[in-house]
Every structure is written in C-alpha cells, then in structure tokens.
Amino acid sequence: MIAEGGLAALWIAAAMALVQLVLGGSAARSGAEELMRATRKIAVVQGLLALGAFLTLILLFVQSDMSVLLVATNSHSAKPLIYKIAGAWGNHEGSMLLWVTVLGVAGAGVAIFEKRLDGKTLAATLAAQAVLALGFYAFLLLASNPFLRLDPPAPDGQGLNPLLQDPGLAFHPPTLYLGYVGLSVAFSFAVGALLTRQIGPAFARAMRPWVLGAWFFLTIGITAGSYWAYYELGWGGWWFWDPVENASLMPWLAATALLHSVTVLATRDGLRAWTLMLAVVAFSMSMIGTFLVRSGILVSVHAFAVDPTRGTFILALLAIYIGGALALFGARVGTVTQGSTFQLVSREGALVLNNLLLCVILGVVFIGTLYPLVAQAMGQQLSVGAPFFNAASVPVALALVVATMAGPMLKWRKDQWGALGRKMMLPAAAMVTIVVVLLVAMPGTPIVPLLGLVAAAGLAVASIVPLLGRKLRRTPIHIYGMVLAHLGVAVAIAGMASDTAFKQERLAAVRVGETVAVGSFKAKLTEIRPIIGENWSALEATLSIRRNDGDPFRLQPQQRYFSQPVTTTSEAAISTMIDGQLYTVLGASDGQGRYQIRMWWKPFVTFIWLGGFMIAFGGLLAMVGRIRREMRSEDEAE
Amino acid sequence: MMVKPKHQRLALALAALAAILGAGGLALSALKDQAAFFYAPGDVAGKPLPLGKNVRLGGMVEKGSLTHEADGVSIRFTVTDGKAKVPVAFRGVTPDLFREGSGVVAEGQFQADGSFAADNLLAKHDERYMPPQIAGKMHKTETLEK
Numbered sequence A: 001m002i003a004e005g006g007l008a009a010l011w012i013a014a015a016m017a018l019v020q021l022v023l024g025g026s027a028a029r030s031g032a033e034e035l036m037r038a039t040r041k042i043a044v045v046q047g048l049l050a051l052g053a054f055l056t057l058i059l060l061f062v063q064s065d066m067s068v069l070l071v072a073t074n075s076h077s078a079k080p081l082i083y084k085i086a087g088a089w090g091n092h093e094g095s096m097l098l099w100v101t102v103l104g105v106a107g108a109g110v111a112i113f114e115k116r117l118d119g120k121t122l123a124a125t126l127a128a129q130a131v132l133a134l135g136f137y138a139f140l141l142l143a144s145n146p147f148l149r150l151d152p153p154a155p156d157g158q159g160l161n162p163l164l165q166d167p168g169l170a171f172h173p174p175t176l177y178l179g180y181v182g183l184s185v186a187f188s189f190a191v192g193a194l195l196t197r198q199i200g201p202a203f204a205r206a207m208r209p210w211v212l213g214a215w216f217f218l219t220i221g222i223t224a225g226s227y228w229a230y231y232e233l234g235w236g237g238w239w240f241w242d243p244v245e246n247a248s249l250m251p252w253l254a255a256t257a258l259l260h261s262v263t264v265l266a267t268r269d270g271l272r273a274w275t276l277m278l279a280v281v282a283f284s285m286s287m288i289g290t291f292l293v294r295s296g297i298l299v300s301v302h303a304f305a306v307d308p309t310r311g312t313f314i315l316a317l318l319a320i321y322i323g324g325a326l327a328l329f330g331a332r333v334g335t336v337t338q339g340s341t342f343q344l345v346s347r348e349g350a351l352v353l354n355n356l357l358l359c360v361i362l363g364v365v366f367i368g369t370l371y372p373l374v375a376q377a378m379g380q381q382l383s384v385g386a387p388f389f390n391a392a393s394v395p396v397a398l399a400l401v402v403a404t405m406a407g408p409m410l411k412w413r414k415d416q417w418g419a420l421g422r423k424m425m426l427p428a429a430a431m432v433t434i435v436v437v438l439l440v441a442m443p444g445t446p447i448v449p450l451l452g453l454v455a456a457a458g459l460a461v462a463s464i465v466p467l468l469g470r471k472l473r474r475t476p477i478h479i480y481g482m483v484l485a486h487l488g489v490a491v492a493i494a495g496m497a498s499d500t501a502f503k504q505e506r507l508a509a510v511r512v513g514e515t516v517a518v519g520s521f522k523a524k525l526t527e528i529r530p531i532i533g534e535n536w537s538a539l540e541a542t543l544s545i546r547r548n549d550g551d552p553f554r555l556q557p558q559q560r561y562f563s564q565p566v567t568t569t570s571e572a573a574i575s576t577m578i579d580g581q582l583y584t585v586l587g588a589s590d591g592q593g594r595y596q597i598r599m600w601w602k603p604f605v606t607f608i609w610l611g612g613f614m615i616a617f618g619g620l621l622a623m624v625g626r627i628r629r630e631m632r633s634e635d636e637a638e
Numbered sequence B: 001m002m003v004k005p006k007h008q009r010l011a012l013a014l015a016a017l018a019a020i021l022g023a024g025g026l027a028l029s030a031l032k033d034q035a036a037f038f039y040a041p042g043d044v045a046g047k048p049l050p051l052g053k054n055v056r057l058g059g060m061v062e063k064g065s066l067t068h069e070a071d072g073v074s075i076r077f078t079v080t081d082g083k084a085k086v087p088v089a090f091r092g093v094t095p096d097l098f099r100e101g102s103g104v105v106a107e108g109q110f111q112a113d114g115s116f117a118a119d120n121l122l123a124k125h126d127e128r129y130m131p132p133q134i135a136g137k138m139h140k141t142e143t144l145e146k
Helices: A001-029 A033-062 A069-074 A081-087 A092-113 A119-143 A172-196 A201-232 A241-267 A272-295 A302-304 A308-335 A345-378 A384-410 A415-440 A446-469 A477-502 A609-635 B005-034 B132-145
Strands: A505-510 A516-519 A521-532 A536-547 A553-555 A558-563 A566-571 A573-577 A580-589 A595-603 B037-038 B055-061 B074-080 B085-091 B104-109 B114-122
Touching: A001 A092, A001 A119, A001 A172, A001 A308, A033 A069, A033 A081, A033 A092, A033 A119, A069 A092, A081 B005, A081 B037, A081 B104, A092 A119, A092 A172, A119 A172, A119 A308, A172 A201, A172 A241, A172 A308, A201 A241, A201 A272, A201 A609, A241 A272, A241 A345, A272 A308, A272 A345, A345 A384, A384 A415, A384 A477, A384 B005, A415 A446, A446 A477, A477 A595, A477 A609, A505 A516, A516 A595, A521 A595, A536 A573, A536 A580, A536 A595, A553 A573, A558 A580, A566 A580, B055 B085, B085 B104
Parallel strands: B037 B055, B085 B114
Antiparallel strands: A505 A595, A516 A521, A521 A536, A536 A553, A536 A558, A558 A566, A573 A580, A580 A595, B055 B074, B055 B104, B074 B085, B104 B114
16 A cells, blocks of 8 residues: 555646646736746645655565565665665665655755746746656656565565775765756756746846755765765776766766856856756756666667667657757847956956856767767767876866966956966965975876876965955855865865876785785785675675784775675775775785785875765855855845 | 847847757757767677777676686676677776676777777666667667577
C-alpha cells in the first residue's frame, strides 16, 4: 500500500502542477490578487506532495520492500541503513524522483519567500516552474515509474554498486541536484520576466539569491564529487573530464557567468538580454547534463538503444523546454529595452570579459563532451579525454584568472588604466616573486603548472586588495563573500598546479618485510591480512611509514570484495599532512607472495578541495549578505 | 566620448559571437590532435597502424594470454575481437575487474612492431556498468563467439 500511496501523491502533484500553470498563467495576465494568492498556495501543495512521494520511496528502501521492483534491483536487506537510504536515489527512477522533488520544493520556496518581485512576474514565474514540473512528472509517471510492483516479490535484492557504497557519495547526488534544479528557478524567473517584460535591477535583485544558492550547492557537489573520485577510485586523480563530471561542470560554468552578469543588471541595469539568456542557458545545461547522463546516451550508446522510449522522451522534453525558452527569448528580445551602456575600463567591462571567457570554456567543454556522440552518429568511434580538455580550456582559464584579478579593483561606470595599474602593483609583485622562487628552487617545473602557480599567487593577493582601505567592520558581507570565493579560486588553482608539477609516484611489487620509497617517505609492508566488514571481505596491507627520520605511522590500504553484486574495489589509504597527502593503494598479488603497492606523494593536493569549499562558502556569504541587505532596505521602506 | 546604446549592443553581440567562434575554433583544432580513436584488433589487422597517436584498443583479454613480468608490476596479454589479436604491454595496477576472458579497453599507442603499449586500462566494472566504448564492440564480439 505504501508504494501506491507514493504513486498517488505523484499523480496528484502532477495535477496540482497543471492547476498551478492555469492559475499562474491567468494571474500573470489579469494581475488579480486572489489568483496570485491561490497560485502561491498550489505551488506549496505541489512541492509538499512531491516531497511526500520521495520520502515514501526512501521508506520503501529502508523497509527493504522487495515487492517493489526498484528496491529489488537496487537494494539488499544486508546493506547498512545509510546505503539503503542512499540507494533510493542511486538509480535512474529514484534520481528522477529526487529531481522533480527538488523542482517542486524550489517552486514552493519561490512561492513562500519571494516578496520582492512584482506580482505578475511572480505568477508567470510560478507558471513556468509548473510547465517544467509537468514534463518531468510525465516522464516519471509514464516512462520511469519508481513505484512499480514486482510480482511475485524477490526473495532479496540485487544490491547497490559497491563503488557507490560510500558516505561521501551518498550525499553527493542530492547536493548536485539542489544545484542543478535550483537553477530552474533562474530559468523560470527569466521566462516570467520575458512574458511580463519586467526586466531591470529589481528583477535581478530578486533572482540573485536563488542563483547564488543553486551555485553554492553546485560548487559543493562538484568539489565533493572530485574528492570522492580521488579517494574511492584509487587512481590518485581528482578530475577525469569524463562525461558525468562535465555534466556538472557545464551548468556550473554557466551559473558562474550568470551570477556575475546578474550583478551588472542589479547594480547598473546593463546586460539585460544577456542575463536572461544566461539564465536560460544555465538550466538548459543542467537538463542536458543530467539527462544525457541519466538516459545513458553519453555513458553508453548501448543503454540508449535498450530503452528507446526513455531516450526519445528525454530528447523531446529537452527540445520543448530549451527550444521553447529560446524561441520566447528570440521573440521578446527585441522588445527588451536597452539597459545602460558602459565603458570598457570599468567593473562592467571586466564582468563582460569574465562572461565571455566563461562562455568560451563552456563551449569547449560542451563540444568535447558531445563530439563523440556526433562522431558516433557518423559511424566513427572515438573518445575525447583529458588531453583535449586541458589543451583547450587551460589557456582560457588562465586569461580568466587575470580578468578576475582586475575586475574587483575597477570602479563601476568608468575607471582609468593608470588607476588599475597602480592597484595591480601588489599582485604583480607577488607573481614576479613566485616566478623567481620557482625558477631558482624548482628549475624543472613544467610551463603550464608554473603559469598556474604564478596566476594563483597573483589572484590570491589581488583578491584581498578590494578590502584594503576599507573599514573592515563596515564592509558589507557580500564583499567578504566575493573575496573568499576569489581567494578560493587561487587556492584551488595552486593545489592543481602543485599536484600536476610536483607529485611523485612509485609502483612496486613487494613482499612482507620489504620497503618502498617515494619522495621523503619510506614505507615498510609489515603485514597482509584478511578482514571482514559489514557486507564485504577484504585483504588489508599494513604499511609502516616514516618521513625522513620522523616517527613511524601506519596506513592500511585494502582490496575489498563484495558479493552483492560481485565486485572488487581498492580502498586507498591516505595520510593528510600540512603540506600534502601520501596516497597508498594495494594492488593485486602475483601469487608468489608479492603484492603491488602504489604510492603517491601529492604536495598541497588538499588545496584543490579547500579552494572549492572556499568558493562555495564565498557564494553562501554573498547570498546571506544580499538577503540581509534586501530585508533591511525593505524595513526602511516601510 | 558617448557610446550609443545601439552600437554598444552591436559590439557586445559581436564579442559574444567572437567568443562562440573562438570556442568552436579552439575546440576543433584541439580535437584534431587530441581525439582518441577507438580500434578493435580486427580494425587494424593488415592495415597501416596509426602510429604515434593516442588511441584506444578494445576487446576481450584472451584466455591464457596473461603473463606477469619479473618486476611484479608489468603484464602482457593479448586483446582479441574474434577476428584478430593484438599483444599489449602494460605497467601498473590493473583495474579491479581486469581478468582473462573479460572485456578491456586499453589507452595508449600502437608500436611499429604491431604491439600496443598501454598507459591505462579500463575494465568492465560490474554487471551493469560497462565502458561505453566497449559495450557496442563487445556485443558484436560475444555474438560472434556464440
């Protein structure tokens, strides 16, 4: 009965979305106060129903109800509770349900909290959000029903891919989805504003916290996902440029451009059409990314062929939403009245440059991700990997760093080259110092990471400059947010460059009692023993490690064997130090008493994720600061 | 100097266009050098080898072909697609589900002697996940064997 309850909630939610569309549409036309209130209420009900359906699915997973097909194929009664819960969204149907749940809840959030936007635009926004929700309800109910029964019930489930049985990964998809689908709000705002033609600073100020919130979750999700891949896959890499990662990077790039351009719109009433365009593009990228991955087109052409209805359904939805929004944009863009103009050397000018460069990177990633599909259609099998993405995006990213240094130093409206030059003295000095230090101390540093380290040093100093000469206690919170985020970019780049240039690797087959050395570390294999976990067994190596003549410490990498489904995974053992990480992996045995041990010394690699979290929390600070300001100015107005 | 709004809009549109073209140009030129083509042993048998380029080789690890070198970290094996065979050399930790009779994709370069030097191996991960490049090819191969 529980499963049927969840299904019923979904159907009613879909009906509510239809009502929301009709009410919102007529409210946007007539502006009738009562219709608007009703639209808001319906949006809240719709969000709660979707949330209820999602919680129902989690309950079914927790109970291990094997009469539900999805539970039987993706869960197992012997799984730890946390992975039973996470199993609810670790599959196609469940993750689609999570997607519509976030969509519904985000719509409800807009209905409850959005008080600044004019009534008509808000009604149109909620109507647009309802259109989005309707399509995904239809997809869920007609092609991906998560509550499908299995008759007769399975004796037990087939288990969850062990790679996914990791606490970090359990909460990775929900975080990413909050980001992806949070961008739907920006999309609906843009559609609403295009319909009512109310585009200006007030609109931008209303949209900004939503963009910042979605961007915060997206940044957290990408950073956490990168760390997960780093320690779980056991390859020591932190970014693989695989389609799944690119699917999350593309909306992030668009959202990053959007949150900068929305500031131009809010402050200077410029870039009106461009900002609307970016809002449409950002969520389109979320949809393209998620659905290309979810439908299996990108991950496996094979899977797409297996279930053509799903793939076709998804493509149709994409075409309708993206095509529809772009058509609306094309029809209305001529009537979007011109915002203010600006000078090249100004904050706005730098932000335009930022937007263009971000869009170039986005374009490169987009082409590289989709090209194999196109080639496949033309009968050629190929893959586009890290060499392509690095070659095409790193130079643009370095140029972007330079723009990021200059942007916050420039005044709005109009500034002088000379003034900029004076402010750039400090970062320039930092960059020269780093070049000299690296050339003297590390003469063999390859050129790209060298440039990365130089850019990071310059940006680190430049990001602090906007605080100089300010009274720190009276500086608005959102300025601190910007400083923290830009500093985070510098820190992350420093980590990437340092790992690329200075990591040391050692691979050896050793017997118990033998020693392997990497960098300043000596690791002695003291023991190999079997151990038993909750739903796995493992072979565990004990390494006794000393750095130079320091105290010995232990690391215990494992090879784990799972029985449901049958899989082996390497569990890396990592020791984090102030200046980097020592990463150890246990490989296969050669059958004659030797075990493969792989070790990396990765200097300052932790900076990558530290920087990522700084960027995310910079966004959060900016959001909090902006909301507080809006509330304060509202109080003053009253 | 006052800029006319219309002109600025035009300039911005042109800048955006330039950015798109720049991205496209950058991507295409990099694709020409960096896209890794996928081969099955049967695709290269009796044809000139794509030497000096990063490519992918996919097929099955032939049963009985896996040998370990004395250093304990280097292996040799043969990849087959039922039509032809290519000997592969690899140094490193093999993926978790790499074994004889199972599907594999090797990333690396063909050598002048017809062998393949792999920098990286991708194996079939579990029942459900299969690297995309191998799924289509493996299907063909399995059908052939039956």
